Amino acid sequence: MLKQRQLIRIALFLVLLASVLPLGAQQYQAEINAYLQRAKTDWQLTDADIANYVVSDQYTNRETGVTYTYLHQQVAGLRVFNAVSTMALRDGKVVHFANRFHADAGRKATAAEPVLTKEQAVEAAAAHLGLTLKERLGLLRAETPRRRSVLSGGGIAREDITVELLYLAQGNALRLAWNVSIAPVGSRDWWNIRIDALTGEYLEKNNWTAYCDFGPGHQHGAACRDSHRRMTDAPVPAGEEKLTAGNYNVYALPLEAPLFGGRSLVTDPHSTVASPYGWHDTDGADGAEFTITRGNNVYAYEDRADANTPGYSPDGGPALNFDFPIDLSQAPEANQDAVLTNLFYMNNMLHDILYEHGFDERAGNFQATNYGGEGLGDDYVLAEGQDGGGTNNANFSTPDDGANGTMQMYLWPADEPAVLQVLLPEGIAGDYFAVEATFGPGLAAPVTGAAVLVNDVEAPNTDACQALQNANDLAGKIVFIDRGACSFISKVNAAEGAGAIAVVVINNTGGAPISMGGTGNTDIPSVMISQADGDLIREQLNAGVAVEVTLGGGGGATSADRDGSLDNGIVAHEYGHGLSNRLTGGPSNSNCLFNAEQGGEGWSDWLGLILSIEPGDAGTDSRGIGTYALNDLSGQGIRRFPYSTDMSINPHTYGSVATSVGVHAVGEIWSQVLWDMTWKLIDAEGFDPDWYNGTGGNNVALRLVIEGMKLQPCGPGYIDARDAILKADEILYQNAHRCLIWEAFAKRGMGKNADQGSADATGDETEDFDMPNVCLTATTAPTANFEPN
Numbered sequence: 001m002l003k004q005r006q007l008i009r010i011a012l013f014l015v016l017l018a019s020v021l022p023l024g025a026q027q028y029q030a031e032i033n034a035y036l037q038r039a040k041t042d043w044q045l046t047d048a049d050i051a052n053y054v055v056s057d058q059y060t061n062r063e064t065g066v067t068y069t070y071l072h073q074q075v076a077g078l079r080v081f082n083a084v085s086t087m088a089l090r091d092g093k094v095v096h097f098a099n100r101f102h103a104d105a106g107r108k109a110t111a112a113e114p115v116l117t118k119e120q121a122v123e124a125a126a127a128h129l130g131l132t133l134k135e136r137l138g139l140l141r142a143e144t145p146r147r148r149s150v151l152s153g154g155g156i157a158r159e160d161i162t163v164e165l166l167y168l169a170q171g172n173a174l175r176l177a178w179n180v181s182i183a184p185v186g187s188r189d190w191w192n193i194r195i196d197a198l199t200g201e202y203l204e205k206n207n208w209t210a211y212c213d214f215g216p217g218h219q220h221g222a223a224c225r226d227s228h229r230r231m232t233d234a235p236v237p238a239g240e241e242k243l244t245a246g247n248y249n250v251y252a253l254p255l256e257a258p259l260f261g262g263r264s265l266v267t268d269p270h271s272t273v274a275s276p277y278g279w280h281d282t283d284g285a286d287g288a289e290f291t292i293t294r295g296n297n298v299y300a301y302e303d304r305a306d307a308n309t310p311g312y313s314p315d316g317g318p319a320l321n322f323d324f325p326i327d328l329s330q331a332p333e334a335n336q337d338a339v340l341t342n343l344f345y346m347n348n349m350l351h352d353i354l355y356e357h358g359f360d361e362r363a364g365n366f367q368a369t370n371y372g373g374e375g376l377g378d379d380y381v382l383a384e385g386q387d388g389g390g391t392n393n394a395n396f397s398t399p400d401d402g403a404n405g406t407m408q409m410y411l412w413p414a415d416e417p418a419v420l421q422v423l424l425p426e427g428i429a430g431d432y433f434a435v436e437a438t439f440g441p442g443l444a445a446p447v448t449g450a451a452v453l454v455n456d457v458e459a460p461n462t463d464a465c466q467a468l469q470n471a472n473d474l475a476g477k478i479v480f481i482d483r484g485a486c487s488f489i490s491k492v493n494a495a496e497g498a499g500a501i502a503v504v505v506i507n508n509t510g511g512a513p514i515s516m517g518g519t520g521n522t523d524i525p526s527v528m529i530s531q532a533d534g535d536l537i538r539e540q541l542n543a544g545v546a547v548e549v550t551l552g553g554g555g556g557a558t559s560a561d562r563d564g565s566l567d568n569g570i571v572a573h574e575y576g577h578g579l580s581n582r583l584t585g586g587p588s589n590s591n592c593l594f595n596a597e598q599g600g601e602g603w604s605d606w607l608g609l610i611l612s613i614e615p616g617d618a619g620t621d622s623r624g625i626g627t628y629a630l631n632d633l634s635g636q637g638i639r640r641f642p643y644s645t646d647m648s649i650n651p652h653t654y655g656s657v658a659t660s661v662g663v664h665a666v667g668e669i670w671s672q673v674l675w676d677m678t679w680k681l682i683d684a685e686g687f688d689p690d691w692y693n694g695t696g697g698n699n700v701a702l703r704l705v706i707e708g709m710k711l712q713p714c715g716p717g718y719i720d721a722r723d724a725i726l727k728a729d730e731i732l733y734q735n736a737h738r739c740l741i742w743e744a745f746a747k748r749g750m751g752k753n754a755d756q757g758s759a760d761a762t763g764d765e766t767e768d769f770d771m772p773n774v775c776l777t778a779t780t781a782p783t784a785n786f787e788p789n
Contacts, residue, residue, distance in 0.1 A: 028067065028089055035087070035094040044103045049073070052105070056084065057586030059362035059374065066090050066731060068363075068710050070586035073101045075109045077145055080167045080174060081194065082592060084585040084714035088731065096727050098713035098720065108174045109167055114197035118149055118163045121178035124200045125193040129184060131156045158308060159183040159190070159403075168194050168203060177203055183397075188308075188389055188408060190397050192591055206594035209397040209406075210577040211517060212570070212604070212664070246279060246288075246320035249338065250345040254689070256612040257567040257628030258328060263338075265323060270348065271692045274355035279348045280320060282368045291315050293322070293344035296368045297351040298381040300344035302336055303408070306388035314340050332386055332411055332563040343385045343409060343565040350575045351381075353611065353691045357699070358706040359579055364401040364587020366578060375587065376402030381578070383407045385565040392438055392515060392629070394564050396574040401587035405578045409564040409571065412629045419553040420504060420529055423448075425545055428536055434504070434527035434551070437516040439489055443525050446552035447502045449478040453541045454495065460484075464491040468498055475499030478549055480537065483508040483528070484661045489518035492526045500524060502551050506534025509640050509659060527551060567628045569608035576604030583706065585714035592714035596762045597657060599721055601667025603705070606674045609643060610698060615689060619645035619679030639668050643675050647747075654718065654749030654767035666762060669748070670718055677701060677725075677744035684740060700737065704728045717759030722750050739775035746771050 036050040056072040066088050073083035080102060088096035102108065116124070119137050126133060134155025141150040148164035162181040167174040176197040183190040190208035195201070245268035252269075255261045270279050280288030280295040292313040293300040301313040314337035316322040322344075324337035332339060351366065361370040361377075370377040379402050387408040397406040420432040436442060452473055456466040465486035468474070479495040483505050492503045503526040507513050513528035540547050564570050580603045585592035593600045605625055622644050624637020636642060641650040652669045660666045681697030688696025707728035712721050722745050729737050745751065749767030757764030 028069070028092065031089060031092055031094060032069065032071070032087065035097065039097060039099075043099050043101065045101055046104055046106075048106050049101050049103060053085075053101075054079070057364075057588050061358065061362070064090070064732065066095070068586075070589070071101075072589075073105060075105050075167050075174060076112050078147060078166050078176075079164075080105060080169065081177070081179065082585070082589075082714045083169070084589055084592065086585070086711055086713050088711060088727075090731070095731060096711055098711065098716075098724065100713045100715065102169055102174065105167075105174060108169075108172060109176070110173055111176045111198055114165060114176060114178065116178065116195070116197050116200055118151070118165070118178060120200065121163055121195045121197065122151065122154065122161055122180055122182075124195045124202070125178075125180035125182060125191075126154070126156055128193060128195075128202045128205075129182065129191065131182075131184060137161070153185075156185060157182050158185050165197060170203065175203065181208075188395055188397070190399065206591055208399055208581075208590055209395050210574075210581075210600065210604075211393060211395045212573060212601070246316060247323055248341055248345045249323040249326075250342045251566060251568060252345075253349055253568065253691070254612045254614045256569045256608070259628045259633075260612075263326065266345075269345070271352035271356055273692075274352035274360075275348065276371065278320075279344075284369055284371050288320060291317055291320060293340050295348070296380060297366060298344060298347035298383050300340050300347065300383040300385060302340060302386045303384040304333070304386050304388045308384070310382075312336065312340075328562075329560055332561055335563070336386065339563050339565045340385045342568075343383050343571065346565075346568050346571040347381055347383050347407070347575065349691075350572060350611075353702075354579060354706065356692050357702045358710070359583065363710065364582040366405050378402065379404050381405045381407055381575070383409070385409050386411060386563065390438070393517070394570050394574050396577040398578045398581040398590045400590050401582065407571070407574050409574075412562040412564060412631075414561050414631065419551075420527065420533070421550040421552060422537065422547065423550060424548040425540060428540060428547075432529055432533045433513070434529050434553075435513045435515050437488060437492070437518070437526045437528070439516070439518050439520065440492065440522045440525050443527075443551055443553060446550050447478065447525060448550040449476060449501055449548070451504075451537065451541060451547040451549050452477045452479055453538060454479050454481045464494045468494060471498040476501060478502045478504060478551065480504045480506060480534065480541070482506050482534075487518050487520075488516035488526070489520040489522065492522045492524065493520065496522055496524050502526065504529055504534075504549075504551070506538070507531045508661065509665070512636055512638075512640075514638055514664075525551060562629055562631065564629055567626070569612060570626060570629060572608035572611055573604040573625075576607040579603070579607070579706070580709055583709035584712060584716065589714065592716075595715040595717070595760045597666065597717040597756060597759050597765070598663075598715070599667055599670030599718065601664045602670030602672075602674065603667075603709075605639070605643070605667065605671040606678075606705070609671070609675060610678055610702060611691070613682075613687065613698060615687060617687075619675070619682070620649075622646075622649050623675075640665065641668075643672055645676050645679050652748065654754055654765055657718070657765050658763040660762065670721070673718075673722075673745055673748040673750060674701075674705060676747060677704075677741055680740045680744050681737060684737075700733070703732060704737070704741075707732055715759050717756035718750060718765075719754055719756040720759060739771070742771050742775050 040050050052074045053071045057070040060067040069087040071085045073080045083100050085100045086098040137154050138152040151161045164179045168177040177194045178197050180193045191205050193205040194203040247267050249263050249265045252264050252266050280290045282289045282296050292315050302311045322341040326335045326338035359365050361375040366381045368380040382404050387410050391410050393410050395408050420434040422429050454464045455461050455470040456468050458466045462482045463485045464481045479500040481491045495503045505528045507530050513530050581590045622642040624635045624642045626638045644650045652672045656669050678701040681701045685697035688694030704725050708725035711727050712724035746769050751768040751770040752772040753768035755766040
């Protein structure tokens with residue numbers, strides 16, 4: 001063991017020494033510029049376009065020798081928001097370029113200097129969020145020549161406010177804008193808001209916090225508070241031996257959740273490459289700094305008070321023995337030691353597994369101390385278990401490299417499922433399954449009334465996304481509305497404004513109804529029912545038949561609440577947002593995944609799926625998402641279809657994007673094609689349960705997907721992401737898996753002639769099921785003709 005640690009220290013020293021060498025941008029500037037000069041006509045770029053950029057990130061993978069370089073376009077010294085092109089170099093040559101430069105950008109710029117000051121921009125952004133500054137904004141840091149400043153929180157933000165002057169592409173113009181980054185106090189959001197620098201007009205925003213509504217339920221009242229919260233860091237007592245190894249009684253991978261097996265005691269499960277000093281170290285020397293669930297990669301604690309500050313953490317003592325009892329028939333609070341241990345274990349496993357496959361310090365991973373001295377540290381994950389900020393949900397916030405990622409895991413109340421009971425007419429009378437929205441008052445008591453179908457002024461007329469034509473008919477009624485085109489909360493608000501007493505949203509796709517999420521307020525309950533059930537009721541309403549219904553259920557608990565921190569699939573899903581946001585567009589730009597056709601939710605679903613593959617599984621198996629949290633014994637999960645390589649179980653193709661509303665629905669298609677690709681690789685190269693050193697098809701799949709994230713451009717569509725995975729196979733494996741990858745994508749409509757249209761829109765995709773010629777086998781032998789003409 002001593003020799004191994006000495007070797008690790010030597011290796012770390014060499015890495016640190018290498019980190020002080022000149023940056024790759026200095027080494028490869030001539031090669032980058034020469035390539036852009038050759039390629040400019042392919043992208044209709046001007047000399048000014050290719051001359052005005054800054055290298056926002058650059059790092060080299062020492063295993064492959066690939067240098068990833070991210071070129072951020074500028075105009076007049078100001079960055080163009082998300083105009084980040086990706087370049088990869090090896091042996092001094094450009095081997096990949098994914099363009100995001102705007103052509104003739106200088107001509108499109110609307111102005112050079114702002115009218116609004118940065119402080120006025122913050123006020124405008126705050127006003128958009130319904131906030132008013134409570135304190136004077138103080139300048140903490142100004143970055144030059146970049147026009148970015150860090151200001152104090154003004155009494156409205158839990159983090160310092162960052163504001164940057166930049167250009168924003170809108171239509172054919174580049175508008176001068178301020179980008180204001182605000183994490184509001186009392187909220188889990190972390191907004192980036194673009195404000196017109198000339199007029200103060202709100203332009204657009206994106207959220208660094210990704211919410212994942214995994215199931216039905218409603219918000220409950222004030223969370224329980226633990227009278228024994230401990231705020232100390234519990235360092236190892238002086239004079240006691242500092243250990244590296246630990247024991248953890250957990251639902252160990254590949255178990256997805258308690259539905260699939262029991263806990264086991266794992267000893268010393270860390271990767272000696274990713275976490276060379278164990279999971280409780282932070283200083284890079286032998287021995288643990290903490291005996292609680294805290295270390296270099298994650299700090300796991302409870303936050304039942306929704307204080308967004310560290311609460312209680314279990315203590316394993318000097319021996320790091322985290323073997324705590326669990327009784328799932330009891331309330332989650334009674335199991336907090338075991339629950340938080342599982343949350344700590346899973347976050348560390350994700351860190352170590354992803355590190356071994358390419359998500360390391362250089363690439364912007366989450367660590368307190370970057371032992372190799374590269375990348376920005378002090379950004380370990382803050383994992384908040386039993387969070388009091390909500391129920392039936394989870395989220396992950398991903399700021400730029402150097403700032404903590406935050407994971408919030410909620411409880412899942414064991415309510416009875418909601419029920420839509422049709423009383424009249426007798427021909428369709430009976431109980432129909434419904435799922436409550438996560439907003440609104442919930443179904444504390446049954447609601448009975450006449451049903452009416454909404455009718456607005458524009459086709460399809462039944463989605464309540466425009467002015468209501470039959471508003472006078474909705475008062476005192478239970479209003480049925482089709483899903484799609486606008487937010488759930490806006491539909492409910494529209495009906496509520498006309499006097500409705502409840503809303504039933506009809507799903508617009510096959511499969512089970514989902515839990516409707518959203519931000520806003522309403523005083524009436526709302527549920528979703530399946531498309532099939534909705535069509536049955538709609539038929540009666542359209543025929544003029546009186547329909548009377550009762551909404552009930554959703555109140556009586558039949559078992560203990562379930563804890564999201566025990567669902568490894570959900571934990572992996574959330575961590576996946578940190579992975580995809582840090583890798584796409586470089587670690588210093590976490591804004592690249594809010595375009596319409598992006599796979600953020602798909603990558604996250606897929607990560608939970610691949611890490612829970614067990615020996616003996618098959619691609620044709622039906623795999624649901626969130627089944628434990630939902631107590632779903634059917635295996636359907638919360639997506640429209642379970643994941644499976646069997647098209648009869650999951651029929652999604654690229655064309656399904658056009659009928660998918662919301663990031664989760666859009667992401668399902670991307671996750672499914674990655675799942676198909678994974679199983680083609682496993683079928684070809686086998687499954688290896690060793691996630692640290694394995695060489696199976698599953699290891700190859702994870703490596704390809706991570707490499708693809710690094711290579712794809714900022715704001716990628718599905719064809720961009722497909723091409724990045726193909727390029728990853730070329731770089732890492734010399735095209736060894738090229739045709740298997742093409743088979744998976746062509747099967748789901750992303751073949752060689754597929755066209756994504758604009759990555760900023762959905763519905764403009766063109767699917768294609770053809771394979772490229774290089775992967776086709778000739779069916780007829782060629783015939784030579786040597787006869788003279």
